[in-house]
Amino acid sequence: MRRGWVIDLEKCIGCRSCAVACKQHNAQPPGNWWATVETPGSKYHLTMPEQGRGYFLPVTCQHCKNAPCVKVCPVEATYKDKDGMVLVDFERCIGCRYCMSACPYGVRQFNWEDPKKTLGKLEYVENYSYGYPLNHRKEHNGVNRLVYMKTRFKGVVEKCVFCVHYYDNEGLDPACVRGCPGHARFVGDLEDPNSTVSQLIRDNEAFTLIPEKGTEPSCFYLPPSRKKKHMTEV
């Protein structure tokens, strides 16, 4: 089993619902985003670099097959799960940030201060915070790993957990997939040739981001077809 995504850029409308759903479900404090959506070529989201020719690019942890973050971690806090998910054990991470430096996708987030404190900067009712409430532990090589917790420790690294808590506990798809109004995101087993994701990849000239870095991402993108249409119109 190798869990992976397919993101159809033709269908993505740049609404950032996935980013917001991810942020809420996974309790990210202000300043911290596991999933983002940007407008390639433009400094401002939803502002096209050229009239009628833009598209949107959602990026989150690519759960790389050859993940540099896993290899550099000095304490094996970041590791690859048997289902191909790259997870961080919040109890083991020493906060050296080596993985942040090594990840070519800029998706790793550090808790520069106590997240409780950062959350306090939002004007909610006292002690309120959003997010999946329960700790999630997972066995890996005989060790119990804390791979999800609502309020993380100060000084540890975090990133997309592939919604491992929803996957293990309720068999649900990740929050970003469920939250996408355009149905642009798909999740499934990349090793199963008959899965939706595998078929989409095969039939649609799917590509990965910066393949020259050799990371072998588990996140595939389908190109927007607007360009093709543009060509036939001429």
Next chain:
Amino acid sequence: MNKRRKYSLIIAFAIMLAGLFTYGYQLREGLIVTDMSNLFPWGLYVSALAFFVGNAAGGLVLSASVYMFGITKLKPFAKIGALTAFANVTAAMLIVIPDIGQPLRLWHILRYPQFSSPLAWDVFVLSAYAVLTIVYLYILMLPDLKGPGMKELSEKLAKRIAPIALVFAIGIHVVTAWIFSTQMGREWWFTAALAPDFLAVAVFVGTTVVLMASVLLYGIKDQYKEGYSILVKIITAMFFVHLFLMYNDFFIKAWYGAESATHVFNILMDSILIHIFEVLAPLLAIILLNSKVRNSVSGVVVSGVILMAGVFAHRFLIMPPAFNAIPLTIKPLGFIDTYWSYPIATGRYVEGVSTIADYWNYSPTWVEFTLLSGVIAYMYFVVALGVSILPVKKED
């Protein structure tokens, strides 16, 4: 102990205390009190790690020269070489501690070491080297501690341990360089030239440290002049080897002219003054050291300080062109002339300021500078205290 050294020790101790208190403050607030961010996850502390590791090379140069190549003129400086190496390698380990988000978990590196991580290797080689330098120093001091009868044993053991120490001494620079040069995402680091260059820099800066310490300890006397001149020759040669390795790498990348490389050079341009300084300062110091200036203690010390400042600038520049060249920089589909970096969430929430950025103008905070000063003071303290209470100086 003379008065001047005593005062300098007190001042160094005070700076160490200031560093310690500042560390307490950083522990309470978190690393938010530094200027690092998710875009720029390593800063002054990790630069300083590379700096101190480099300084520690002096011990290697001396032990290798004396006991493997038989350059006996350098023998009087072997002990001070080992002492400065110990002070610097432990300083290197000290300065990473404040960089760690969860310092109480540092023992995890021993408990759950990850075999593939160059950082785990570095912890191993640095500790081993620290132990080796202390053992080595002890062996060299045997005749002074246990009487002249130990002279032969000391010589024999020193000769035995020198090649082992050499392996680890080279190891600390190579492995520290690998921490960076194994990262394919960072164009600035991903080059086979980095490890040899780290070694070259280490040899010339480490030798400078020994030269300064020796001159301060022994003064400029005729019987040492030849030894000093050999040290200056090593410094000069290795500086030019470093320049060659660095610019050779630049040349190859610039010649091919891939956009990714141009991107990095453009970012280096933002720090061009620091780059000019990292080249010209050591060059000036080397010109001075090769002139009459070498015949005065203050002249050598001032030149040494200028050289080390240049090397520090070099170490500082490890970071900006690496992190500000965001690896996820693409030509968006359908756009020919755009080269666009995917912005990163900074992880630092400030009201009214965007948390998404594609450039981080890193400038270390007072906390980072104070902590660094504390560790520099520690390094000085160990050396100065060492020469005061141990028989480091060879009695003539």
